[in-house]
Amino acid sequence: MPETTTHTLAATGATLTYDIHGGVIGGDATGDRVLFLIGSPMDASGFTTLASHFTDRTVVTYDPRGTGRSPRTDGATETSPDEHADDLRRVIEALGVGAVDMFASSGGAVNALGLVARHGHLVHTLVAHEPPSAQVLPDREAALAVCADIHATYLRDGMGPAMAKFLAVTSRKGPFPDTWADEPAPSPADFGLPVEDDGSRDDPLLGQNLIGCTGFEPDFTALRAAPTKIVIAAGQESSGELAARAAARIAAGLDSELAMFPSHHGGFLGGEFGQQGAPEPFAKTLRQVLDAHR
Template sequence: MAETHTRTLDTTGATLRYDVRPGTGTDDRPLLLIGSPMDATGFTTLASHFPDRTVVTYDPRGVGRSERTDGAAESLPEEHADDLARLIEALGSGPVDLFASSGGAVNALALVARRGDLVHTLVAHEPPTAQLLPDREAALEACAGVHATYLREGWGPGMAAFLAVTSRKGPFPADWADEPAPSPAAFGLPTEDDGSRDDPLLGRNIRGCTSYRPDLAALRAAPTRIVVAAGKESEGEFAARAAAAVAEGLGTTLAVFPSHHGGFLGGEFGQHGAPAEFAETLRAVLNDDRD
């Protein structure tokens, strides 16, 4: 790929770092790849499958190279949406195509509800919002429980609780809190508390992300083409069920992508999906409505 250019952008309460990889093709519409709280490094493999497109990645506020400057302990999708709007405007290219995964997909839905003029096509991959699920109350309590476990016991127990929530198949029962707490050791996680409480996932983003209610009316009225997607192997899991609920609320068909929640990963963070197949599917979806 062409040389990557890293840029800095000051927004309300944060200083963002983002990367621009110029493409070799004739398509002048940038492809913005976002996650949350995953930083830009998580899209290294996926970006490599789009050498013809100008690809933009960034570190969300409070993650990686992007610092929060307001001292806030937690981040909200509305804040991330404002950051994204400013970033797209700074590109000066007009509307972008946007692939957003996990918490990034929640933030992208918040962006399009407010500023649909900035996004041509949004592919929202497994947005983990609990608000549209039939087991909404139990799901929200489970996610809040992850945050509480982290604050009370530290990263290992908090991450074990997170993995138990995200890997559960099917609805959360009303008595989920009575289930035995998952053991960090069972997941190969540390059991000792290092005292830190600033983890981007468990501390800063999980409550705001999972409790965000998409504005379905605003999304349906937006000029943006919205495709909600979930991984084939994710069926029945929290984020995939949430994606199906969002698609239903928008009156669209859920797109099925290869692999799982991290299907685009090619070894980043020690995780592997099916990045070549994932990129092929993403390209087909993006090309399905070219002007």
């Protein structure tokens, strides 16, 4: 692996930490654009495997505010996609390399769409993989209510019961019925999650990002007008799931074809967080997409 250097950057309400893998700030020794890999709330550690397939170019990863090494300094308990988008702007401008290529996963894809809508000159090609914007779904009212219920469950009962609902919701195939609240709640024990509430309420997914991320509505007019080449992608195994359905709707809103990538929502993972995707074919597909939009 190329040498990695770690940097910090002051932002409004947070200190951001990002890593540069190969190359240096101010230039990319390979001649290719810098490749920025982002998730949310997943931090830089989730891209270890994917980055290892791009050692021929400078790769940047970072910890979004409120996660990993990027602590919030304002005491806020929720983060909006607009805040994340502004953080991304700050990091890209600090790199000093002009427009970057960007692969953005899940909540990171939501935040990247917010960035491109406002600062498209900073991103040459964006591959937005499964942005979970429930706001764009035909069943948006039920889907948003389900997400609000997960958040309320977290605040009331803690991580285990809320995460069980989250896992059940994200793996569910097809639209949410208006009668979703009548369905029995999944048991945390069935997912190997703690049943007892430990009292903590600092989970970046369930507490900080869930409502803002799923409630995000893309600015299609601004995205279509941006200079960025935007590719919306979904996993081949994700058909019918919330994030994949949202990706298809966003692609349609941009008058573009949905790009299909190997595996599932975490298809680039190579064992990070105990999850296994298909990182080698995933990276090959990502490289092909980026090369097609040079």
